[in-house]
Amino acid sequence: MTLRTHPNLADPDATYAALLAAHKGLTPEESHALNARLVLVLMNHIGDAETLAQALDLAKKA
Amino acid sequence: MPYAYRPFPVVPVKTPDRRHKVAIVGAGPVGLALAIDLAQQGVASVVLDDNNVVSVGSRAICWSKRSLEILDRLGIGEKCVEKGVTWKVGRTYHKGQEVWNFDLQPDPGHKMPAFVNLQQYYVEEYLVERCLQLPLIELRWKNRVTGVAQDTQGVTLTVETPEGPYQCHTDWVVACDGARSALRGMLGLDFDGELFEERFLIADIEMKGDFPSERRFWFQPDFHPGQSALLHKQPDDIYRIDLQLGWDADPELERQPERVIPRIEKAVGHADFRLDWVSVYTFQCRRLRNFVHDRVIFAGDSAHVVSPFGARGGNGGLQDVDALGWRLAGVVKGRDPAILRAYDRERCFAADENLLNSSRTTRFMSPADGAEREFRDAVLALAGRASFARPLVNSGRLSRPCTYPLPGADDGLPQGARPGSVAPDAPLPAGWLIELLGDQPLLLALGCAAPEVPDLAQLQLDRTPEIIARYLGPAPHALYLIRPDQIVAARWISADTETISAALTALWSPLS
């Protein structure tokens, strides 16, 4: 499977706001922990190792 | 009752010493097992050990199914199972809640259980007893090897004894002298890998308890805040407790009973126990780049060390013996020494698998500060709530035999018996299939007759549910060539004499 890099969110602003809202009021450590859990949840959702490798690559290069 | 150490008799060596075919340095589980394997193949050896008792302190306790099969081939497997505590279920907890469990033998119909727990000193005691039954083995206690020199003809070891030093001349040396291998040092070989900046308190305690025969592992338990803990049951009412201490702990201080006892009281919930043995360890994952150095061959901890969470040290070492014994015996009997390269290749491959698993576990248990710890904690936090996170919880991936990368895997027969894997066990009308395999090459003819092949023993078996499931799959019949170490060398749905003969010859080729 190829990593989707074209826009895929129906409402980008709302989704982005939801991400910020989840972090609202958290200390930097709590935010890190939340992000770590979120990465794991999404990683499992994607499942495919090749797609994940592409995602890691893109994130590292950005 | 504490184990009663009985010193083995130290017999002065008559000098000048006779020339040996094989000298084994180190009478730990690996050296002793190798001597037995060679003797069963008709090859004599002398075993030199600097001590004269079995392992002081228990060290290894978990022996895998594959080790038990190997020990059974060597004559002591049943004794180990009888004395040991059999288990197959492991449970992992996070802050009091069970977050992951595994059953290592869900499938019945094997002679040997997934694991038994048995103190290393018992295993060594049984191995020594077995050695004493075999006239081809000479055990020399209080013989410390302090020098080595080799040329194309053989090796000369300098050996210190209570009566003074002597020279031991031999065709081959197998260095089974443990993690701090003197021979490795004398040959100036690098031992590459990593040291984990972590300390563990390892204690054996004697107590009456009704803990189940399961492996139990805790991350951040209330009784040992912020760290991890492991509890294992052994025979004689002995329990093994591992407590993670952190890198800053002072090993000398932590070994003191006044420090140890309160920690264990908290872990087991009472004070009614006797301290049997305590040590503080730092673990490493390292290996030699090559295990064969001309006429000096390394096996066991001298060749590779791993952290013990996964029980891959001693179990890996016994598999070294398995892969080496028949080949070295072949060389002593005149085969091309180049076949030892196949030992080197197979066991380096296996060591990498063991090192990979052990270091991943150690990192999970003892993550570096920063992202490593954040993700580890995230896995543990999620594991209680979401099942996907549970397989990510890593408290040890327990020793399994590796499958050597041999060709011929994709022929429609079951993957579990593909070339390179251990021939799966199966119940027979009387006894077990695994009991009939090993020590020499064998052609298994399953559900058919086999063509006659010179110098190759045959065993014909009927189709049973287990034979079908483990060896045949949809195929009506099959032929399996099994190596002396019970590894599947080659297999066919049908084959003629020439094909099978060629596969038999290939066993003795360095490229096989």
Ligand SMILES: Cc1cc2nc3c(=O)[nH]c(=O)nc-3n(C[C@H](O)[C@H](O)[C@H](O)COP(=O)(O)OP(=O)(O)OC[C@H]3O[C@@H](n4cnc5c(N)ncnc54)[C@H](O)[C@@H]3O)c2cc1C
């Ligand atoms: C706390 C702990 C727990 C463990 N748990 C497990 C487990 O559950 N399962 C498992 O499989 N493994 C386990 N291991 C690992 C296991 O103990 C080792 O892998 C195993 O002992 C290796 O066997 P060996 O024969 O290669 O070396 P050793 O057992 O170390 O034997 C080496 C022998 O060589 C002798 N020797 C050394 N130098 C010389 C010399 N110069 N001349 C002559 N003789 C010499 C020594 O006296 C010794 O007898 C554990 C280890 C530790 C420390």
